[in-house]
Amino acid sequence: MKRSIGAALRIPYGHLPKLWGINHSTYNSLWTTASRKMSGTKRPGDGLGPKAGEKRWKRKKTAQEAESSLRSTGSHEEILLEDVRFLLKTSLEPGFDYSQSQASTPQQFSQVQLSISMLSSTGDGLAVSQDGTRVYVVPFTVPGDVVVAKVVKNFPSHSMTDLVEVKEPSKDRDDDLVFCKYFGRCSGCQFQMLSGDYQLQHKHKVIAKAMQNFSNLDQTLVPPVGEVMPSPLLQGYRTKLTPHFDGPRRGGFKEGAPVPDIGFQLKGRSFVLDIEDCPIGTDAVRDGFRSQRDYVKQNLHTFKRGATLLLRESTERTFSSVVSDGGEKTAQCHTDIKTCVSDSKALVTEWVGAAKFSSPAGSFFQNNNSILEKFTTFVQEQLVIPNLPGQDPSESYLIDAYCGSGLFSICCGHGFKGILGVDISSQSIESARQNATENGIYNARFITGNAEAIFADVDFPPEYTSVVIDPPRKGCDELFLSQLLQLGPKRLVYISCNVHTMARDIGWLVRQDLGKNYTIDKIGGFDFFPQTHHVEGYAVLSKNG
Missing domain, CATH: 3.40.50.150 (Vaccinia Virus protein VP39)
Structure with a gap:
């Protein structure tokens, strides 16, 4: 059970009691319960995260470093747990030991009405159960929203959910700001219903x-x-996107095989959401996205397995001089031509x-x-x-x-x-x-x-x-x-x-x-x-x- 809990959260077992604010003896009593309750689909990472896959200055750990389990990893789960702990402590009476309480565990796939009270550093809304002993993590929500959510996975201190319905929108929610038809399903964006100023204020709090x-x-x-x-x-700012698609484990795609979904991770699931366009990409990258989707459809049989597609903007800049009426060159101006490159080894040009x-x-x-x-x-x-x-x-x-x-x-x-x-x-x-x-x-x-x-x-x-x-x-x-x-x-x-x-x-x-x-x-x-x-x-x- 030690291995299964650690694997589910992607952090060392020895770190879990500290993160949940409980002692080891209390944590031990949760093993049997957790093994029954922790079911459901794997929650993926953020497929659009910056610097994904960077492995510079990677080396083998020394024995002393390998034994250390208390150094923070800054993982999505660890960050979320800090917010869960904070919200539980502030929701209960002073001096109440929530780690010793018998938190009621909701039935998987049941629906519950919640009032969102906090926006986590991971971008999800957080709500506290009526008895104050459990936190519900609800994506695509804003503090002040009253929502219906479906329980997907249970942990000892919190439950991961899917958003079913916003019954009463927060004063800070503005759904007219949403500009992507995939928002609410794609894992890439979390805040399209929030103003730019609200997003900046939230990110200021995240740093603090x-x-x-x-x-x-x-x-x-x-x-x-x-x-x-x-x-x-x-929007229209990303100069690089990496959509992907899944494929057969062996044998490759056969002639006439159905075209798989091509896009980004479905929020909260280990499945790909089929996406035809991503409006946070630049125009050149969006054009390249459509072109690469067509290429995959026409050449699917050449792929041995699933693949990640590279879409990277490149800029060709040409200069010209502005000539005055007197024939003198007074200034130099330039014209940029943007293209999308999909070959990872090809050179691209960026101007800063x-x-x-x-x-x-x-x-x-x-x-x-x-x-x-x-x-x-x-x-x-x-x-x-x-x-x-x-x-x-x-x-x-x-x-x-x-x-x-x-x-x-x-x-x-x-x-x-x-x-x-x-x-x-x-x-x-x-x-x-x-x-x-x-x-x-x-x-x-x-x-x-x-x-x-x-x-x-x-x-x-x-x-x-x-x-x-x-x-x-x-x-x-x-x-x-x-x-x-x-x-x-x-x-x-x-x-x-x-x-x-x-x-x-x-x-x-x-x-x-x-x-x-x-x-x-x-x-x-x-x-x-x-x-x-x-x-x-x-x-x-x-x-x-």
Whole structure:
């Protein structure tokens, strides 16, 4: 039973009692009940999550690390459980021990009327049972909604449900804002019925809760969370989509076989929802989506199994000069032609302001171009170290860890005497070198890092050095963070697509002996993915002395 519960939640067994706020003896008594109640379909992850599948700086864990089960993973389930615990504690009488109560377990597939009281960090509405001992997780709902929901799966403290009907809409719900016919079934978007301002306010709270629940810091060390920078586009912004379809386990598709559903995960199920168009994609990506659907239909027999389709926007920019009446060239303008690339090895081109980036279509690059220029400008401002008395202002250096194809090195490297980009992917390093040359950046070098000695080739003076890191969703491991503290840069800017692992990592840094001299200057976020629960976070730290 230990294995089945741990597998169902995708977190170590030893971590579960801590997450549920109960002791091990109480948890043991739930085994038999849980084995009977935990049935239903597997709940999938978010198929549209940013940076899905990134495996940079992956290595085998040491025996000591493998034994540790208390380090937060920042998983969807772990984040949800924090909100469930909070709501249960606030709904019960002071001093009531909900972990010892006999929470009534609803019958699977039964329907229940609920009043939504909270929006979780995972994007689902939360409601408390009448006796205050169970939380219902209801997708596509807003605090203030009165709804009918169908119970899909039961856990000891909460039940996962499907939304059946909104009987009384919240004052904050506006269904006229919904622009996609698949909303409410597709797992990609959660918030299309909410205004842009409401979404920003919610994501601000998500960052604050992450720092409170996952940093393990005295909150006096954490500054107030800054405003979340809005995206210029609320739809039509995604420059990359990866729809998929399932196939036979063996033998491939036969001639005349029915065409499978092609699209994204059905919310709450391990099935694909057939989707013909995704309006959060750019026009080029949406055109490519339709084209790739047709290709699969016409060539289905060539597929050995199911597949994931790559849809990546590429921009060809042509320049021309504006000539005045006197025949003089007064300005230069450009025209962009957008196309969709589906070959993961083909080169695509992305422009961020005046900076040009080329990289393989299958490699990682931020997927909302509309916000990138403001985003990189902000990051550049945070990387600047205030000059010390008598210091040459040109005496400053930048390290771009997890540099990828060189986004921060190129867009944020102006004014630095030297730049070093480090990544474990040799393909990314090659792209970064070519992009630096293309953009006239000659003070930067890029190296393929070794996970065990990432900063071995760094010779910058740490008191004049800034570091920007942008890890994948799982965040940084303690080996990387330890090396970062040994390096001891003056300024650190942490960018993250998972604010919960960011909070964990920042908290770990500040709690170490070498990290006690660091102050957290700023915490905030960017709305890279409107209509979804995802928020890009940032943290700025400075070393004292």
